[in-house]
Amino acid sequence: MQVTREAPATAAADGSPAAPLRAPLAVLAEVFGYPTFRGEQAEIIDTVVGGGDALVLMPTGSGKSLCYQIPALVRPGTGVVVSPLIALMQDQVDALSALGVRAGFLNSTQDYPERRRVEQAFLAGELDLLYLAPERLRVPETLDLLDRGRIALFAIDEAHCVSQWGHDFRPDYLQLSLLHDRWPTVPRIALTATATEATHAEIAERLQLARARHFVASFDRPNIQYRIVGKDSPRTQLLGLLRSEHPGDAGIVYCLSRKSVEQTAAFLTANGIPALPYHAGLDRRVRSTNQARFLREDGLVMVATIAFGMGIDKPDVRFVAHLDLPKSVEGYYQETGRAGRDGLPSTAWLAYGLQDVVQQRRMIDTSEGDAAHRRRLGAHLDAMLALCETVECRRVQLLAYFGQTSEACGNCDTCLAPPESWDGTVPAQKLLSTVVRLDRERNQRYGAGHLVDVLLGKPTPRIEQLGHTSLSVFGIGTDLTEPEWRGVVRQMLAQGLLAVDADGYGTLRITPTSAEVLSGSRSVLLRREAPKAARARTPRTGRRGAVSPAADLDGAASLVFERLRTWRAATAKEQGVPAYVVFHDATLREIATRVPTTLEELGTVTGVGVSKQERYGPHLLEALLG
Ligand code: ADP
Ligand code: ZN
Numbered sequence: 001m002q003v004t005r006e007a008p009a010t011a012a013a014d015g016s017p018a019a020p021l022r023a024p025l026a027v028l029a030e031v032f033g034y035p036t037f038r039g040e041q042a043e044i045i046d047t048v049v050g051g052g053d054a055l056v057l058m059p060t061g062s063g064k065s066l067c068y069q070i071p072a073l074v075r076p077g078t079g080v081v082v083s084p085l086i087a088l089m090q091d092q093v094d095a096l097s098a099l100g101v102r103a104g105f106l107n108s109t110q111d112y113p114e115r116r117r118v119e120q121a122f123l124a125g126e127l128d129l130l131y132l133a134p135e136r137l138r139v140p141e142t143l144d145l146l147d148r149g150r151i152a153l154f155a156i157d158e159a160h161c162v163s164q165w166g167h168d169f170r171p172d173y174l175q176l177s178l179l180h181d182r183w184p185t186v187p188r189i190a191l192t193a194t195a196t197e198a199t200h201a202e203i204a205e206r207l208q209l210a211r212a213r214h215f216v217a218s219f220d221r222p223n224i225q226y227r228i229v230g231k232d233s234p235r236t237q238l239l240g241l242l243r244s245e246h247p248g249d250a251g252i253v254y255c256l257s258r259k260s261v262e263q264t265a266a267f268l269t270a271n272g273i274p275a276l277p278y279h280a281g282l283d284r285r286v287r288s289t290n291q292a293r294f295l296r297e298d299g300l301v302m303v304a305t306i307a308f309g310m311g312i313d314k315p316d317v318r319f320v321a322h323l324d325l326p327k328s329v330e331g332y333y334q335e336t337g338r339a340g341r342d343g344l345p346s347t348a349w350l351a352y353g354l355q356d357v358v359q360q361r362r363m364i365d366t367s368e369g370d371a372a373h374r375r376r377l378g379a380h381l382d383a384m385l386a387l388c389e390t391v392e393c394r395r396v397q398l399l400a401y402f403g404q405t406s407e408a409c410g411n412c413d414t415c416l417a418p419p420e421s422w423d424g425t426v427p428a429q430k431l432l433s434t435v436v437r438l439d440r441e442r443n444q445r446y447g448a449g450h451l452v453d454v455l456l457g458k459p460t461p462r463i464e465q466l467g468h469t470s471l472s473v474f475g476i477g478t479d480l481t482e483p484e485w486r487g488v489v490r491q492m493l494a495q496g497l498l499a500v501d502a503d504g505y506g507t508l509r510i511t512p513t514s515a516e517v518l519s520g521s522r523s524v525l526l527r528r529e530a531p532k533a534a535r536a537r538t539p540r541t542g543r544r545g546a547v548s549p550a551a552d553l554d555g556a557a558s559l560v561f562e563r564l565r566t567w568r569a570a571t572a573k574e575q576g577v578p579a580y581v582v583f584h585d586a587t588l589r590e591i592a593t594r595v596p597t598t599l600e601e602l603g604t605v606t607g608v609g610v611s612k613q614e615r616y617g618p619h620l621l622e623a624l625l626g
Helices: 022-034 041-050 066-073 085-096 112-123 134-138 140-148 171-184 197-206 236-246 260-268 283-298 329-336 354-367 370-388 393-402 425-439 449-458 463-468 480-495 514-518 555-575 585-592 599-605 610-626
Strands: 054-057 077-083 103-106 128-131 149-155 188-191 212-218 225-229 248-256 275-278 301-304 317-322 345-351 421-423 498-500 508-510 525-527
Touching: 022 041, 022 066, 022 610, 041 054, 041 066, 041 212, 054 197, 066 077, 066 149, 066 188, 066 197, 085 103, 085 128, 085 425, 085 610, 103 112, 112 140, 128 134, 128 260, 134 140, 134 171, 134 498, 149 171, 171 197, 171 514, 188 197, 197 498, 225 393, 236 260, 236 317, 236 345, 260 275, 260 301, 283 301, 317 329, 329 370, 329 393, 354 370, 354 480, 354 498, 370 393, 425 480, 425 498, 425 514, 449 463, 480 498, 480 525, 508 514, 555 585, 555 610, 585 599, 599 610
Parallel strands: 054 188, 054 212, 077 128, 077 149, 103 128, 149 188, 225 345, 248 301, 248 317, 275 301, 317 345
Antiparallel strands: 421 525, 498 508
């Protein structure tokens, strides 16, 4: 058995008999059924096939997996993929098997005989790809095993997990630099779908990718429509969205707390929308059943905390909805990115309100960790708030956060219904005066609600009881409505012109910059919320909001598409794999429009490789005739 450590880096110099390498493009066509590479895939693949290291930053759905799968098929030996996504390894291996690729995994969910079988296959050179959880590399036996086999490359998936600045930090990732120390000649490819410039640099440094070529794609996801709306009754708003724009679609709803996850799932179910809960407090079996159902069944809604979703490569997630404010732009981008991997129109929808800001500021103030940690959390929140309050294109702002410039997109809410901005200096001064006035009563605590009541001159029992009707500021704000005032408070909090006290009551305090507003040396620009009717307007570019994948097929084709979907559901169920492992929606669409009559013709459809043509072709043609 050849010891990989001594194996030369390039395939050409490899000691194996001069078996000609398969061309990556041929593998793409035969195995995956795709005619051309996308974006920088070809160059990335050439780099790795040639023995070089690569650091790849590409958005979700852009085809990162092929960047290591094809080199693993082309180079001699097994491609070793380090991935934190233990729960998904079985699905990944199933999907590869359906393509005729020999794949296996090693993680803590396996029993001994199973593990032995995979190890033997690896040692015998019978695996194209081997998935490993990062913690496996702490175990000497694993390192020993890898030493005894032949390694084509190391792929480090979800590479941002090595970054402490990011939101998905995993300590086990820090030791991945050992791969380079121990197997210096094996090419490495690190991939991630999220990275600010800081995270990018951190990945390169911590994984010792000094000699790697960097590939940074545009992070734009043009098929995702970004929308951020004011929160009034979030569940009802959500229900409206799902009923009007996403009936029968699969999607993910994110909530901050476990309780709200369960309530929301129950609420949707009670309203006729099949929904499942997912959070870290649920029994492990329940979690994995719910995840498996979400992946396998059509049209389920997963209501979850952010514990759910990393690596979920279900291609037809049509919407991602946030009922609470994400803690960072990275988190928001990552979570919304789970929509529309298949490139079809999808919605990213977030409901956000004053209470979100108050709650998150409070959580930061009372969080564990040192001042630097809290500053970091604060910076993340500020960037997220800036995205929520922007009057510019959301996509421009989002991409700018990742250091990329772009033009107004025409497919986000601010492009579709541009919000006006208005000079809010006077209301801001009124609000701050009220805060200052109430602040004089040292031992009292007043949240935003009370403040707005005072401004509006509402004689509530509490105001009467406290004698606040006699304050000079009582009733000075009747020119705005209550929602407008709450908007002013929220935006001032977002702009740092107002702060939330760490007292745990949400008491509002002035900040150093408030004084500039009060003295008139600083003006305050605020965003007027888009009127409700305008929100649902159709994009002027002609790009529509998300619709079902069959919606633009003509009558006959859409009937065929539905028939194919039924066939796919039955086939997937029979084989115990997710429907998309059989064929993606996009492939079924093409079949439904072209209606191939022979196996050869079927083989020319995008997404139909040799293995799937053989395995599913005959039945599929029958179903087409049916
Ligand atoms: P990522 O890992 O970047 O999120 P995936 O690797 O899951 O993306 O790919 C997203 C989808 O795009 C998959 O369905 C994949 O099969 C498809 N895909 C990838 N590369 C190509 C290509 N060159 N041509 C057509 N489809 C592709
Ligand atoms: Zn836009």
